[in-house]
Amino acid sequence: RWGCEVITVGSEAQALEMLEHTGRIPAIILADYHLDNERTGYDAVHGVRRYLGRDIPAAIITADRSDDTRRLLRAQCLPVLNKPVKPNRLRALVASLLAPA
Numbered sequence: 001r002w003g004c005e006v007i008t009v010g011s012e013a014q015a016l017e018m019l020e021h022t023g024r025i026p027a028i029i030l031a032d033y034h035l036d037n038e039r040t041g042y043d044a045v046h047g048v049r050r051y052l053g054r055d056i057p058a059a060i061i062t063a064d065r066s067d068d069t070r071r072l073l074r075a076q077c078l079p080v081l082n083k084p085v086k087p088n089r090l091r092a093l094v095a096s097l098l099a100p101a
Contacts (some may be wrong), residue, residue, distance in 0.1 A: 001092060001096070004094070007024075007026070010035075010036070011035055011036060011037075011039065011044065012035070012039060012043055012044035012047040012048070014055060015044060015047070015048050016047060016051050019048065019051060025033065025052060025054070025056070026048075026056055027056075027057070027098060028056065028057045028058060028059070028093075028094065028097040028098060029044075029045050029056050029057070029058035029059075030058070030059055030061055030062055030081075030093075031044050031045050031058065031059075031061070031063050032049040032060075032061050032062065033060050033061065033062030033069065033073075034062065034064065041060045041061070041062070042060065042072065042073065042076060045058040045060070045078065046076075057098070058078060058080040058088065058097070059078060059080065059081055059093055059097060060073055060078050060079070060080050060081070061080075061081045061082075061083060061085060062080060062081075062082065062083060063082065063083040065082065071076065079093060079096075079097075081093050
């Protein structure tokens with residue numbers, strides 16, 4: 001109902017494989033902070049950006065409220081949406097990521 005097409009993947013490797021096979025470029029990236037194999041959404045966002053050679057708007061969704069994590073994500077200019085995610089907050093975040101710079 002929000003006019004979005006959502007493509008889900010479980011890891012940076014899956015995201016890169018999907019990009020390679022489809023040639024599609026995402027309008028935004030929403031990544032969970034804690035991924036499998038001690039990887040993070042931060043790693044995945046930067047991997048996808050590197051692969052595409054573009055600064056795709058992105059945000060991290062997490063239940064991790066530690067100061068270290070907040071500092072890391074703030075330093076990378078990645079907005080954070082805390083779990084549990086409320087639909088109105090998610091919609092506002094998506095709108096802000098899609099807004100012209």
